[in-house]
Structure formats: structure tokens, C-alpha cells
Amino acid sequence: MVNDPIHQFRIHPILGPWNVFGQEIAFTNSNLFMGIIVLVVVGFLLLASSKKALVPGRLQSVGEMWYSLVHNMVENVLGHDGAPFFPLVFALFSFVLVANMLGMFPYFFTVTSHVIVTASLAVFVVGLVVVVGIYKHGLGWFKLFVPSGVPLAILPLISLIEFISFLSRPISLGLRLFGNMLAGHIVLKVFAGFVVSLVALGIGGAIGSIAPLFMAVALTALEFLVAFLQAFVFAILTCVYLNDALHTHH
Amino acid sequence: MSAGLFLMARSVDPKAWKGETDAKLGDISARLQDLDSRLAAEKKHSAQAEKSSTQYHGASDYSKGYRLVSEFVAGILVGTLVGYGLDYVFHTLPLFLIIFLLLGFVAGMVNLSRAANRTPPSPEELAKMPKPADDEDK
Numbered sequence: 426m427v428n429d430p431i432h433q434f435r436i437h438p439i440l441g442p443w444n445v446f447g448q449e450i451a452f453t454n455s456n457l458f459m460g461i462i463v464l465v466v467v468g469f470l471l472l473a474s475s476k477k478a479l480v481p482g483r484l485q486s487v488g489e490m491w492y493s494l495v496h497n498m499v500e501n502v503l504g505h506d507g508a509p510f511f512p513l514v515f516a517l518f519s520f521v522l523v524a525n526m527l528g529m530f531p532y533f534f535t536v537t538s539h540v541i542v543t544a545s546l547a548v549f550v551v552g553l554v555v556v557v558g559i560y561k562h563g564l565g566w567f568k569l570f571v572p573s574g575v576p577l578a579i580l581p582l583i584s585l586i587e588f589i590s591f592l593s594r595p596i597s598l599g600l601r602l603f604g605n606m607l608a609g610h611i612v613l614k615v616f617a618g619f620v621v622s623l624v625a626l627g628i629g630g631a632i633g634s635i636a637p638l639f640m641a642v643a644l645t646a647l648e649f650l651v652a653f654l655q656a657f658v659f660a661i662l663t664c665v666y667l668n669d670a671l672h673t674h675h
Numbered sequence: 676m677s678a679g680l681f682l683m684a685r686s687v688d689p690k691a692w693k694g695e696t697d698a699k700l701g702d703i704s705a706r707l708q709d710l711d712s713r714l715a716a717e718k719k720h721s722a723q724a725e726k727s728s729t730q731y732h733g734a735s736d737y738s739k740g741y742r743l744v745s746e747f748v749a750g751i752l753v754g755t756l757v758g759y760g761l762d763y764v765f766h767t768l769p770l771f772l773i774i775f776l777l778l779g780f781v782a783g784m785v786n787l788s789r790a791a792n793r794t795p796p797s798p799e800e801l802a803k804m805p806k807p808a809d810d811e812d813k
Binding site (some may be wrong): 587597601654662 | 738757772779789802
């Protein structure tokens with residue numbers, strides 16, 4: 426079908442598949458776009474920082490804004506001892522941002538519209554939170570699940586709820602990014618599909634197709650905002666969770 | 676009676692009384708008017724601030740709302756998964772699923788209240804925060 430709104434998320438192998446230890450492994454369009462994302466990020470930042478002018482030009486200005494946005498975020502949310510995590514947060518933000526933005530091009534594949542990608546990133550972040558927390562506070566970090574001032578009788582229940590609440594962090598982190606990208610792209614495709622099928626109906630349909638066309642244009646603008654905001658939210662929540670691990674208050 | 680009235684009028688001396696208090700009253704009324712105008716300006720100012728803060732910010736508000744929803748849904752989802760997993764291991768299908776679904780609901784509520792009480796700064800708010808000192812000179 427031409428107007429199948431799900432078709433754009435299909436993964437198909439470009440090279441392979443090869444049989445590696447009984448597993449089918451292929452180089453897919455998702456892998457291709459992940460490679461492109463890394464190339465775009467590295468290429469752009471290299472290009473932006475190539476001149477090193479004291480008064481930045483346009484390109485260098487964008488690069489500096491990009492850098493200082495994340496730098497600001499890490500310093501303000503994590504504090505100064507969070508500086509070692511700056512490269513990680515910057516890499517996460519850049520990857521998600523460029524993945525979302527590349528997805529806005531027609532016929533491009535949106536890497537972050539697959540839950541396995543965003544969930545992997547989120548599980549990695551929360552796994553890092555656990556490692557950093559235990560490294561900084563030892564086994565005392567597990568007091569996170571035992572809030573102070575709770576009567577002993579209901580402590581098991583509260584601990585269980587706290588545990589589930591902690592487990593839900595990677596889910597909500599990954600699900601939000603995935604859900605936003607998937608829903609946005611489907612809605613865009615559906616409205617664009619309305620235009621095509623209405624125009625096919627004849628002159629009356631062509632006039633009627635102005636409304637969904639307008640919606641599609643407006644939604645495209647909104648999607649660009651969402652693409653940036655979701656990358657930002659992902660990065661800042663990474664900072665917030667890392668802050669919890671670094672400075673645990675009991 | 677008429678004499679009495681006359682006397683009263685004389686003793687009070689309306690003109691002098693009025694003249695004396697006019698200066699005072701004038702002072703107070705001027706200050707009252709001043710206060711009134713200042714209050715009105717303040718009200719207008721705060722109304723404008725209120726209006727701009729409750730205005731629809733488009734995608735920023737949308738992402739905040741989406742964040743709260745996803746926190747809540749994630750709690751329920753994890754509760755369901757943990758409950759179903761335990762049932763799968765112990766072959767007690769509806770038991771742990773029901774218990775952990777309820778616990779997941781509670782955890783989702785806990786997430787929700789935490790996320791609502793401690794919202795991380797939006798890009799606009801972050802831009803208003805003080806810039807960190809450059810640590811290149813160290």
C-alpha cells in the first residue's frame with residue numbers, strides 16, 4: 426500500500442544477512458542511519474570548530490551554542506563534580522537530536538522511532554546510575570529503596586513500591602522518546618495520506634485537501650520542535666538521574 | 676434655639692474647620708490616589724505576567740504533559756511485567772499479576788507526584804540560569 430503509515434518504520438537488510446554463530450545478522454537501514462548520524466555529528470562539529478575564530482561565524486556559532494547548551498545543563502543540574510559525565514551527556518544529546526532531525530527528511534529512516542534503540546539508551550543510562558551510585562556510596566546506595574521515617578510495619582510495601590518506581594525509570598525514559606517520534610511520524614503520514622487520497626477524488630477533493638495539507642505543514646513545524654525537545658528532555662533526565670546517584674540525600 | 680444653632684455654628688466655624696482639614700485630607704487623598712494608581716499598575720503588571728505564564732507554549736507544555744503521562748504508564752507497565760514474570764516462574768497466573776498491577780499503579784502515582792514536584796528546567800529556563808564559569812583557564 427502506498428499510504429501505509431507504518432511502512433516508514435520497516436527495517437530491511439541492506440547487506441547480508443550473514444549467519445554468525447547461529448544468529449542472523451544483517452546490516453540494516455537502521456544501522457546505516459546510525460552510522461550517518463555519527464558521521465553528521467562528528468563532521469558538523471569538526472567543521473564548526475575548524476576555523477577557531479575569536480568572533481565566531483555562523484557555523485561556529487551553532488557549534489558553540491550546541492556545546493554550551495549541554496555544558497550549561499550539566500553544570501546546572503549535576504553541579505561541578507558532574508563534569509566527568511559531560512562527554513556522555515553530550516554524546517547522548519547529539520545522537521538523539523540528530524536522529525530525530527534526520528528523521529524529519531522525507532524518505533529518511535528515524536532511528537529513535539524504534540523502542541529497542543531508545544530502550545537500549547535508557548537502560549544504559551539507568552545502568553550507569555546504578556554503577557555510579559554503588560561506586561560513590563557503596564552498599565549505602567541501596568538505602569534509596571528504604572526511605573527514612575517509615576514505620577517498620579509498612580516498610581516492605583514501601584520498599585517494593587520504591588523498587589518498582591526505580592525500575593520504571595528506564596521504561597519511561599525510553600518509552601517517551603520512542604512514543605513521541607513514532608506518534609509524530611504516523612500522524613504526519615496520515616495527514617499527508619489524506620491529501621493524496623482526496624486529490625484522487627477529483628476537483629472537489631482537491632479543494633477539500635487544503636485542510637489536511639495545512640495540518641501537515643503545521644504538524645511538520647511542531648515535529649521539529651518535538652524532535653529538539655525530546656532530545657533535550659532525554660539529556661536533562663539523564664543529568665537528573667545521574668545527580669540522584671551522585672548526591673543521594675538520606 | 677436659633678441662638679443655640681448660631682452658637683454652634685460659630686463655635687465650630689465651618690470655614691476654618693474645612694480649611695484646616697482640607698490640607699490634611701488633600702494630603703491623604705493625594706496619597707490614596709497615588710496608592711490606587713500604583714496598585715492598579717501592579718495589578719495590571721501581575722495580570723500580564725500571569726497571562727504570559729499560563730499561555731500555551733506549544734511543544735514545551737506538550738512535552739511536560741507527555742513526561743507526566745509516561746511516568747505514570749511506566750509504573751503500571753513495570754508492575755504488570757514483574758507480576759506476570761513471577762506468575763510465569765511460579766505458575767500462579769492471576770495472583771502476582773493482580774498484586775503487582777496494583778503496586779505498579781501506586782508506583783506510577785509516586786512517579787507522577789515526584790515528576791510533578793520536581794520538573795527539570797526547560798530550554799528557556801536553562802537559558803535564563805547563570806552561565807557556568809569557563810573552566811578552560813584551569
